Amino acid sequence: MCDTCGCNITPGNAHLVRADGKLGRTEDGRAAVTVLTGLLAENDHQAAHNREHFDHHGVLALNLMSSPGAGKTSLLEATIDALGSQLRIAVIEGDLETENDAVRIRAKGVPAIQIATGSACHLDAHMVHDALHHLDLSGIDILFIENVGNLVCPASFDLGQHRNVTLLSVPEGDDKPAKYPVMFRAADLVLCTKADLLSVLPEFVPDRAEHYLRDLATAAPFAVVSTRGAGQLEPWLHWLQDELTAQRARLEQGRTLRPAIAPDGSRLHAAAGTATESVSGHGHTHHHHDHVRDHAHHGHAHQHGHDGLDQDSGHLGSPGA
């Protein structure tokens, strides 16, 4: 974010810029300064620093968000069981209190750092940065950041991750994307978890959940998974491997990526550059989308085409842009 070159002035806020320059005068003689800086600029700056740190070590960083109890930790346990022999995984756990989740992850033989946020309802980039001081990233392939269970606040804070994954568990109800649009709009992948409960909770209709998700104008893949039963995590495991491969290819070309919904500052920056299409930043490649859908859906089709949103996500911005 920059507040000097004017790149953050958009049609939406141009009227705020006074004709007499950056430092105008109000009628009663006060100095009026046009600022137009994102309120979370400091957090975004730290997040960009974290992202550089991840990229330096070739780590794919994923931010897991959901309600409390949607199954983030169980998903990670099952993921470690499935991929732990092929990939080196590390986890940062965010909770208000206790080391319980970190203990569960460590029991799987994977390094885990617990951030106890006290009363804070979300992780921010500074907390993650502090946690990174306790984690050796060399030799790590994927870092999972399990955010505080909360469908509201975590969506507003960039941590430096490359992708946002939002979980929606079957017991929560299929209209969660309509109720929490900020969170679900931020998702690069939505995992419908606890699918093993669909048989006892027929009121949850995965198609309807996906429909509410599409109402948010997102092409993020929607995959139905379960940690119980063999093969129920395949869409997720394939997505992980594809994302890791894609991120490594990007890094080799000196590029990286940000989550689908970039914070305000980077959005405005992107608007000023050539990549106007990246303003809303739906950075999903079609390949990945198809891949997840192939595995995820139990024979249902929906009518939306995604071509208009597909693009190479690698140009969404370099760290610190």
Added chain:
Amino acid sequence: MHELSICQALLDQVEGIARNHGATRVERILLKVGPLSGVEPVLIQHAYTLAAAGTIAETAELVIETAEVRVHCTVCGVESPAAPNRLLCAACGSFQTRLVSGDELLLAQLEMTIPDRTEPAS
């Protein structure tokens, strides 16, 4: 829920700008907040009173301008208003839209009292 953190970040910025301009007091702060920023203007107002106590902006008027959610359709090209949880094109119904406004979380403008400089002529 996270509005207090937001206010603290806001005040850090405000204090820095006021310092750079040699201001003695911040009189008015204008924010631009969209419904899709995840931040609730009323809660910001409440949190601000707490966060601003003892700062140069303690008595500042906090004005929050809300932004309308608007989308641009990449299929038919129409720009239309939208609801935060239904970002579809109002003209053709397509979900292939780009958000034009509605997720802002900006410090737009500051009004401050800046004493006239009495620099000696060189």
